[in-house]
Amino acid sequence: MTAARDMITPSDRPSPPGRTVSVPRSWPQPGCRASASPVSPPPLRACAARRTRPQMRAGTDHRTAAHRLPPGWQFTLSAVVLFLALFGSHLATPLYPIWQADFGLSNTDIAIIFAGYPVGVTFGLLHGGRLGDQLGRKPLTRAGLLTILAASLCYLWAGGFTSLLVARLLNGYGIGLLSGPAVAAIVELHPTRNRGSASRIGAIATLSAPAAGMLTATLIAHYATGPTAVAAPYIIFAVLLTLGLILTGGYRETIHPEEKQSLRSASFRPQALRVPPGIALPFAYAACVAVLTWANTGLWLSLGPSIIPALMQGAHPMTGGLAVVAFLTTAGIVQLGGGWLGYLRAIVVSLILVIAALTTVLASLHAGGVAGVALGMLLGGTSQGLAWMGVVELTNRIAPDWSRATVLSVLYICCYFGSVVPVLLTGLAADVFGLSRAFGGLCVLSMSSAVALLIWTARLRRVLPDRHEILPDVPKGVDRTASAAPPD
Template identity: 30%
Template sequence: MLGATLPTPLYPLYQEAFAFGELVTTLVFAVYAAGVIAALVLAGGWSDRIGRRPMLRAGLALSAASALVFLFADAPGWLFAGRVLSGLSTGIFAGTASAAIADLAPGVGKGRASLVAAAVNTGGLGVGPVLAGVLAQHAPHPLALCFVVDLVLVAVAAVGVEAVAEPVRRVGSPRLRPQPIVVPAEVRGVFARAVVAGFAGFAVLGLFTAVSPAFLGTVLHNTDHAVTGLVVLVVFAASVLGQAWSSVLGTRRALAAGCAGLVAGATLVGASLPAASLAVLVLGAAVAGAGQGLTFRAGLGSVVESCPPDRRGAVTSGYFVAFFTGISVPVIGVGTAAEAFGLVVSGTVFAALLAILAAVALVLTVRAGRG
């Protein structure tokens, strides 16, 4: 997951090296999400049939391939290829690794397992921009060194995958073919509430990971790559804290509180752009990140715990499909609008729309809870 966000603070450098604009940057980000969704849809249930470990191996291989493509990139096309490979890797890990953690947890630790799964997903995504930003700012070879480090980390992860137990018992020789993600009837109510609340939260993450470097450089006139990475880290670190708080509040309250946090955070982010205030932007990132963490962990925990074990990989993958749609599609709109109206106008409007969406999710969540 760390490797998936390594390019975030490097986009200004790629724009300068390869001479492309903000729209191409958002499209590069979007093809990553397309790769995630493709992996979730096409192979989301495979680990339920062939085992978790083979799919985790495939995810690591794709992650290493992505790092190698970025390491030797010399044209925009390489960035698209690298992001697709990274997306495929993330799609495998989002569903398979989350299911494996739930499988391997002892009976009394199932609730904590969902926290661990959510935290490592979000925490890894948050650490990536900091690692790349600090190395790009203070070490040689800014477009290469972080991917060398990533390859080393992938090798370490490969050792870990081989050491973990295989929780799925393989029966016969199952045929691996794309299957539609079908949510069992007994899970659909929980699934729908979790997806509606979490969609807005992942759209906030998309805003920060795809276009925050341009916001900082163009609007706030701050081109320090390490600062870019730290701003992105704020939203993900706050998300991890929100995930921890969700276990204290309980699922229903966590979903409602998370939606309220998203409304407040998106409002602050929108206000920071015309005001050109880094402090308000960081505060908005913290509030929105906490809201995203509350909705994400509460939703993931409720879905995993209510799902039959033999459908857990497929249903968890379906859960992430909805979120990675939210993290990608709206951001393309921001990139397109930025070309025509500028980052301040497009970013402010996008933040306002996110606040409205989160408010709608809050109303739906409260009504569903009463029902």
């Protein structure tokens, strides 16, 4: 009632009997300019709206979601949607031998098809981040799900190299399109706006979903026969994507309608690889840690399936794939119980574990011991889980609301760069120096990078926000270091 009464102009209010209400020549309000006309008062409704924009934004969000589920359920649904979308990101990995035998593909063809995924992801990230900030989180999430669904149909109807390459590109593009907006929605839908807890949930979905998908495809490819071995994983994935599209209707849009742009005014050009100037230094630190941790992850995803069976004489063909699943599962479990560390301690511990894991693996490969390689993989999975949890939490703490999806997309581009380029360079070096020397060189480079990042962490410790601090949001186009005032 108070808010409604404040919206009534003085001339509309009834006068008590026997009294006359005089309207002043100007009616300035706090934060509003005086009326241009000396007689008529300015529109108090606009002044009140401008004066209480943060409060109105929160109230509008709750009214918009009043007919939907409680905030906790909306947050859960947003995380489930991300999990379902990423379930098929590595679904094709166990199926490559089947396609190679059925379609007569060469090793070069398989390498090109494999490279189509990171290429598609990169282009999707370049579009999805900015559009997610302009059009909203849910439209871009749905567009990504539909693109991935189209890729699944291409996999089902694949007849050779071209169709598999198109499917791989579409799959990567769809995942890149929704990654930034979907993770941003998870952070913004957290019931208590706890960015640390929300970031951990997003990081867990990013790692556990590919592990679950790869395990499903590995088991089906082993036990199924004929076309079912290839078709069944993508039929299951198509059903899960359809469920994800339905679940997007259960949570609200986190971008306020006044801040959203229309399709005509939105920019569809690929975004530049830059972040707001005020967060450049901490973001550069987070990106470097992400590149290192995903370089080690890419190493295990590419070489893990071949290293373990080579050391274990007479090992089951599924052993290598299950070892990779164990690596990703370990990373996910660590994130579930590692929140008490805080992002900075998690990053420091992960960097130390990088050195320990790679040292153990190198020594075990030299001695030919399987147990040491398995221990190194578990240490590597623990390092990956802690590092990714810390990096995502740090990025969400420093990213402003108006460009959160953009900043997250740039971070994901750095991750895919780290997971693909070192592995490709290792493959090229293996043709010249041999696989063992190339693998050892990459391990030495990774350990040196971990030491350098530990030194950088000690120097940046006073600059980085603590585990309970969130850098204040600022209007678009304003440097954080220049102003900490909220938007007008």
